[in-house]
Amino acid sequence: MTATTTKVASYITSSFARDLVGTELPGDADLHAMGIVNSLGLVRLVSWVGQEFDIPVAELDFTPDQFHTVDRIVEFIRIHTDRRP
Structure with missing residues (x-):
């Protein structure tokens, strides 16, 4: 397990x-299908990823499947x- 995976x-x-x-x-566990992350949780998760890893998620095209x-x-x-310079 990598440090990112653990985090x-x-x-x-x-x-x-x-x-x-x-x-x-x-x-590989499907977080949505297992009921761990719902639609509101997805918003929280995406926001956390953006903040924690300094990724401008609001500027990116992505799908919930990701x-x-x-x-x-x-x-x-x-x-x-x-992709960072």
């Missing part, structure tokens, strides 16, 4: 699934932080 999983579990710990959340799993969120972060 994302820990945020999700502490904010939306307090009965889990980050290491218990598989990277935030349905920890793995997809980490990939989104990687793509948008790798």
Whole structure:
């Protein structure tokens, strides 16, 4: 598990699934289908990713599907932080 994966999983579990710990959340688990992150939670999650990783999410085109799993969120972060000059 990378540091980014751990950070994302820990945020999700502490904010939306307090009965889990980050290491218990598989990277490919569908957060929406499992009821962990609903539409309001998605807004919070996107906002947190933007603030935590200094990504201008308001300026980007993205879909909710990119935030349905920890793995997809980490990939989104990687793509948008790798583009920095």
